[in-house]
Amino acid sequence: MSLGGRLRRAAELVALPAVLLAAWWVTSDGSESFYFPPLREVVGVLPETWFAGGADARIVSDVLPSLARLLTGYGLAAVVGVGAGLLIGSSPTLRALVEPVLEVFRAVPPPATVPLLVAVAGIDDRMKVLVIVFGCLWPILLNTVEGVRAVDPVLADTCRSYGIRGPGRVRSLVLRSASPQIMTGLRQALSVGIILMVISEMFAASNGIGFTVVQFQRTFAVPQMWTGIIVLGLLGVTLAWVFRAVETRVLRWYEGIRSAHRSGG
Amino acid sequence: MLEVRGLRKVYTSRDRTVEALRDITFSVAAGELVCLVGPSGCGKTTLLKCLAGLLGPTGGEVSVEGRPVSGPPPGMAVVFQVYGRSLFPWMTVAQNVELPLRHKGRGRAERRRLVTAALADVGLSHTPDAYPWQLSGGMQQRVAIARALAYEPHVMLMDEPFAAVDAQTRADLEDLIRTLWDRTGVTTLFVTHDIDEAVYLGERVVVLSSSPTVVQDDLPVDLPRERDQLDTRALPRFTELRSRVYGEIRSAQRAASRADGA
Secondary structure (H helix, E strand, O other), rough: OOOOHHHHHHHHHHHHHHHHHHHHHHHHHOOOOOOOOHHHHHHHHHHHHHHOHHHHHHHHHHHHHHHHHHHHHHHHHHHHHHHHHHHHHHHHHHHHHHHHHHHHHHOHHHHHHHHHHHHHHHOOOOHHHHHHHHHHHHHHHHHHHHHHHHHOOOHHHHHHHHOOOHHHHHHHHHHHHHHHHHHHHHHHHHEEEEEEEEHHHHEEEEEEEHHHHHHHHHOOOHHHHHHHHHHHHHHHHHHHHHHHHHHHHHHHHHHHHHHHHHOOO | EEEEEEEEEEEOOOOOOEEEEEEEEEEEEEOOOEEEOOOOOOOOHHHHHOOOOOOOOOEEEEOOOOEEEEOOOOOEEOOOOOOOOOOOOOOOOHHHHHHHHHHOOOHHHHHHHHHHHHHHOOOOOOOOOOOHOOHHHHHHHHHHHHHHHHOOEEEEEEEEEOOOOOOOHHHHHHHHHHHHHHHHOOOOEEEEHHHHHHHOOEEEEEEEEEEEEEEEEEOOOOOOOOOOOOHHHHHHHHHHHHHHHHHHHHHHHHHHHHHHOO
């Protein structure tokens, strides 16, 4: 892409957010409402709310624990989901047996499991990680199953005739071939995971972004509460960016095929 | 080298059975280049899959190098018809050629040597880092051929590999197969529905009937070993052989439709 093209693309990316922020800034500016303070005030308290206090700043004491629980739960769900998805997707018998059960589990809204998990696993990090795992697992698992099922039979025959089997076959054929669907599952799971990270911290916690937002609300520190929501938004956007960068790398071949087909090649 | 005796394949589903192959018997000697030609829908791909150990026959036996085939034989390489789907799109050209060698346990230096040589053999030395989908159909099929060559097979099976490329590319690829066979002497069985292609390429042509399929004829191609797209195809003997195969296939089709009508 040329420099002009890059600038144009960057401008397109930030144009609407800039307009919306400006609109928020202007319309909220003389606000007398207790629950909708001026954006000027919210932005004003943001640095001291999150960054002041050195090692005790909330960015360390709340954001990092939240992030650690999210990544642990998400990572566990990814390993278990992809692993189980490989097994279930490769065996028609196993699939027929477990698919109805999976559909039921997927249909359960994960936040509904929080009271149960609090009872079973207590109110510590274990509970929060489990809630995140339980929510993230299903999109990853079900998408992996679909991807594994869709392996091209000609490629499968090619592997067989060249004696490529076992772990090598999984690595060279099945995982790569299913990677577009696996990435779709991982992307869905990431947004589910962020939601559950916040919700689990609102139930029973002593730190975390969700905990902080609820604390501010209970103490009527409304501008500070708003900064919590903004921090969550920024965290979500950052994680989505990181995900996109990884996805672009992993699925470069897939995008390449699609654009080759589009141009009639 | 490759022996097929009384091969039979019947597909059974809940409501009907289809006899794809009735009774196939032929053999390919070590170092031969044999073309298997038959009308569309005569079960050529079924036959090839049985030979490659990818499909179990209903009856009869296939053996490669004296051993009965019950799964893909280790010394065999297959080039599939649908080149676009037999190359790994997430791997570069060189990685595609190298993959079977990794699983064969070849060392890194030897793999590199084999890949480089195979790509040079098919005229693709300049594109090792391209992805298959960046190449034309003919070039993709060359990659599949390079992968088969690098594997150093004792037998090479090719399933209508040039059915989907344009005429000029097809002629080039045919000459490539002749050249490679001439040089390496690898036993090759080339399946096609194209009578001209079978006679031009083969040292022998095995003619299949319509489904349910039997071997209709097995004739040696006594054309000069040095083949040329213009000169060879202009030889009276080429025309004779071509007409004979064509006649065989037509009479087989007539017999089949009579059998249907009866």
